[in-house]
Amino acid sequence: MEFSAEYFQAGQVLLIDKPLEWTSFDVVNKIRYSLKRYLNIKKIKVGHAGTLDPLATGLVIVCTGKATKQIEQFSGLDKQYIADVELGSTTPTYDKESEPDAIYSWEHITEELVQEKLELFRGDIEQIPPIYSALKVKGVKAYDLARKGKDVEMKARKIHISKLELIEFGEKHLKLDVSCSKGTYIRSLAYDLGVALNSGAHLSGLVRTRIGDYQLKDAISIFDFEKKLASFVTK
Numbered sequence: 001m002e003f004s005a006e007y008f009q010a011g012q013v014l015l016i017d018k019p020l021e022w023t024s025f026d027v028v029n030k031i032r033y034s035l036k037r038y039l040n041i042k043k044i045k046v047g048h049a050g051t052l053d054p055l056a057t058g059l060v061i062v063c064t065g066k067a068t069k070q071i072e073q074f075s076g077l078d079k080q081y082i083a084d085v086e087l088g089s090t091t092p093t094y095d096k097e098s099e100p101d102a103i104y105s106w107e108h109i110t111e112e113l114v115q116e117k118l119e120l121f122r123g124d125i126e127q128i129p130p131i132y133s134a135l136k137v138k139g140v141k142a143y144d145l146a147r148k149g150k151d152v153e154m155k156a157r158k159i160h161i162s163k164l165e166l167i168e169f170g171e172k173h174l175k176l177d178v179s180c181s182k183g184t185y186i187r188s189l190a191y192d193l194g195v196a197l198n199s200g201a202h203l204s205g206l207v208r209t210r211i212g213d214y215q216l217k218d219a220i221s222i223f224d225f226e227k228k229l230a231s232f233v234t235k
Contacts, residue, residue, distance in 0.1 A: 005039045013074075015090040015219040018060045018208075022222070023049045027060055032220055035064070043053030049074030050136065050211065053187075055095055056081075058208030059216040076182050077234045078162065084205035085174040085190045087197070093132040094187035095203040104200035111169040113130030117196040118176075121189060124165050126156040129185050161185045173204075 015205040018027055021215070024068035031209050032046040045068045058081075088106035091098045129135055131152040135142050147153045160181040174193075178186060187203045194201025209216045220228075 003039070003229055004224070005035075005041045005044075008035055008039070008041070009065040009070075010043060011063070011065040011218060013067050013070070014062040014225070015066065015214055015216075016060045016062050016225065017216060017219040017221045018057055021054050022056050023054050024051045024060055027222055028062060031062055031064070031225065034226045034229050038232075047071050050079070050182075052208055053206070055097055055203075055224060056206035056208060058206075059211055059214065060208075061211055061214060066129050073108050075215075078181055079184070079208060080163070080177070080179045080210035081137060081186055082167075082207045082209055083176045083178055083186050083202050083203060085170045085176060087174065087194065087199055087201050089212050090191060090194065090200040091202045094185075094191045095206075097132070100202075102200055104194070105173055106197075106199045109197050109199060113197060114169060114174060114193075115165055117193060118164050118166060120196055121193065122161055123145045124160050126157060126184070126194070126222065127159050127185065127188050128156045129154050131190070133185065142148040157183055161189075161227065174201075179210075211217065 014031065016027055018024065026049050028046050029036065032044060035041050035044055044065060046064050046066045049063060049071045052060050054056065087109060088104050089100040090102045091100050131142050131154055134141050135154070137152055139143060142152050142154065161178065161184065163177060163179035165177040167176060167177050178189065186206055189204040190201050202207055
């Protein structure tokens with residue numbers, strides 16, 4: 001990787017492994033700050049091609065300079081995730097960002113039952129996004145309304161799940177391999193699967209492993225990116 005102001009201004013596509021509890025905008029801001037600091041760039045466009053929740057880790061595509069024009073193209077690519085699902089409880093956010101709001105029996109759930117219910121979610125389906133999401137309702141982000149205690153009605157959206165495989169079955173825990181279209185909420189998938197299993201469920205962990213043909217194994221951590229940038233400049 002070359003490190004110069006001209007190189008990044010011309011437009012680069014960076015594969016970043018997002019850390020836990022960072023937002024996608026945190027990653028963008030850190031890269032922009034690092035480029036300005038180490039390369040003495042006064043102004044540079046930096047953007048990400050697809051939000052990844054703070055409690056998720058994994059692949060984020062970050063574009064710099066003229067490559068930001070490709071963001072919409074990258075955002076439309078299908079994505080792959082490894083999802084951990086906890087059975088027996090739901091949360092308002094459908095993940096571990098909030099405390100459980102209901103407890104359900106889970107002892108009746110077998111691996112055979114899970115395999116049977118997963119079939120309901122493969123292919124073209126309609127999914128209702130979580131109320132705690134950045135989707136706008138009448139011009140306002142849904143999570144802003146939800147946090148104020150407002151009633152939020154989320155409309156179902158058509159999505160496509162091309163792959164949904166059970167890769168681990170344990171006591172109150174599932175691990176899934178999911179490939180899906182743009183706009184899919186894995187949190188909603190976990191919640192809906194809990195309902196289908198006559199129980200409750202929420203997302204307890206998520207790693208994005210692929211965006212289109214771009215793989216997590218080829219990504220660099222945000223910390224290593226900054227170290228390499230600093231090392232190159234001080235040579």
